Amino acid sequence: MTDLRESSVPAVVDGLPQRRRLVTEIPGPRSRELHARKLAAVADGVGTTLPVYIERAGGGVLVDVDGNSMIDLGSGIAVVNVGNANPRVAARVSEQVQRFTHTCFMVTPYAGYVEVCEALARLTPGDHAKKSALFNSGAEAVENAVKIARVATGRDAVVVFDHAYHGRTNLTMAMTAKSMPYKHGFGPFAGEVYRAPMSYPFREPAPVSGVEAARRAISVIDKQVGADEVACVVIEPIQGEGGFVVPAPGFLPTIAQWCSENGIVFVADEIQTGFGRTGSVFACEHEGVVPDLITVAKGIAGGLPLAAVTGRAELMDAVHVGGLGGTYGGNPVACAAALASIESLEQDGLAGRAAAIGETMLARLAELAAKHPKIGDVRGRGAMVAIELVTPGTTDPDPAEAARISAACHQQGVLTLTCGTFGNVLRFLPPLVIEDALLAEALDVLETAVAGQ
Missing domain, CATH: 3.40.640.10 (Type I PLP-dependent aspartate aminotransferase-like (Major domain))
Known part of the structure; x- marks a missing residue:
């Protein structure tokens, strides 16, 4: 697979280029091999959102064993606020x-x-x-x-x-x-x-x-x-x-x-x-x-x-x-x-950085919601932001659409998470050290996924 979108001169954080770069399908062959081992050795009750096996991470990216570099909008569920391998x-x-x-x-x-x-x-x-x-x-x-x-x-x-x-x-x-x-x-x-x-x-x-x-x-x-x-x-x-x-x-x-x-x-x-x-x-x-x-x-x-x-x-x-x-x-x-x-x-002023991330994300997501009535609500504070997916014209939860959008993001190298009592919310938790260009690219991918393209 050719690279989907790669900056000619990506930012580098601690030796790790801050770019989205796909060199195999998601998940790739080495990840699939490891996942087969996981299924044999790890209890089925321990689920996995996206079975790509990570070997390096930092800034706003996750690099898997196949060499794919994905944009991280999960932060290990709000854990690596200061960045992975800070x-x-x-x-x-x-x-x-x-x-x-x-x-x-x-x-x-x-x-x-x-x-x-x-x-x-x-x-x-x-x-x-x-x-x-x-x-x-x-x-x-x-x-x-x-x-x-x-x-x-x-x-x-x-x-x-x-x-x-x-x-x-x-x-x-x-x-x-x-x-x-x-x-x-x-x-x-x-x-x-x-x-x-x-x-x-x-x-x-x-x-x-x-x-x-x-x-x-x-x-x-x-x-x-x-x-x-x-x-x-x-x-x-x-x-x-x-x-x-x-x-x-x-x-x-x-x-x-x-x-x-x-x-x-x-x-x-x-x-x-x-x-x-x-x-x-x-x-x-x-x-x-x-x-x-x-x-x-x-x-x-x-x-x-x-x-x-x-x-x-x-x-x-x-x-x-x-x-x-x-x-x-x-x-x-x-x-x-x-x-x-x-x-x-x-x-590093990361609380202020989170506020700036929130301003960027909420503005972009509000524009997206204005185009797509399936987005019933945009909410959050700082770098803890979500969209709620509904049947257009109603508040009826649409978990299937949330799952589809998240899966589409995954296939294009952006890690997203779902949540919510009804399973219809896409949540975004980028590391507070994510580069502006990388965040903007992730939102571009999300926009394409929402549109179903």
Whole structure:
């Protein structure tokens, strides 16, 4: 296959040309060989969006084992915000690996864990005293936030929202809204989890302000649970897997204020939205919301597994000694990666870069929506943007069209992801270091795919 579109002088990031270049079909022969091995050795329950096997990545591109260079609009699901193989991250990780790889912080501690917690206290919203505990995954962080809230309040009930995604453990599956593939067949689930209606502007039958939507949710909670029974409200400031749902302005502050008035712990799940992704370091900052607890993972460590709960010191300290932790939580190599990733976020101005990416993408996608009524909604903040596909003239979800467009992008060397409760949303999560020309080319490919050409 000839190259589809290749800049004569592509930008180069850390020795990797920033270009889209296809030299085989997608997936190519070596990827197909590896995928056959995957099918034989890996459990079928572990799915794969696009079976191209990557051997190198950086900037805004992924290079597979067949030599194809694809534009990355997924960032490993909002993980490599600072870019894949970020030089600062690679250097700090290499240094740490040569010194030691593990001791278990609960046995013999080390400075990196403390330094990450200090950075989180500085970066997260609010100027109150804060403490943190480090874990391995987003689901683990959410589960520990619930544990902390329950101990601190002496209450049991956990409130989450329609379209939420919080993880794959037993408790976080109960907190997650979507059944297939996350919950189907895995019950029974943990109890004392209650669901309230979300602010989803595109799917409201009539215009509802954020404050009105919050009052609707509060009414449901009051009637079905009772405020004095609620330990915590857990919410994604912008929902991720549920469809990149951005609540109407006023929704989050109203919920947070109600929590404060009723002794309820307000937990912001910023696992997908954090670390510059939405144009601020944390998405809560867009409306001045200061959570009691905040859960983070994904973008914190440049691709290494690390997660955290950060919150008000008095809440974090409510748990007895030994009640929080885990063998690998706050692994020294992951902590080194996190410190380097945070350094890149701040020194390279990546939150501002995300805002600029968002302006570019939202403008282009709005133009595309104006031409194609199948695009029912364009939404997002910063470099966390989505389009929702519908039957033209209706709000009826069209997951088949979302899947077709995504597959067409894949065939032309642009990695895209779908999401949403109805499977009809295309989400875009480019690395915050992506080159402008590469982003523009990806949007050109998307435009052609939407048109069906």
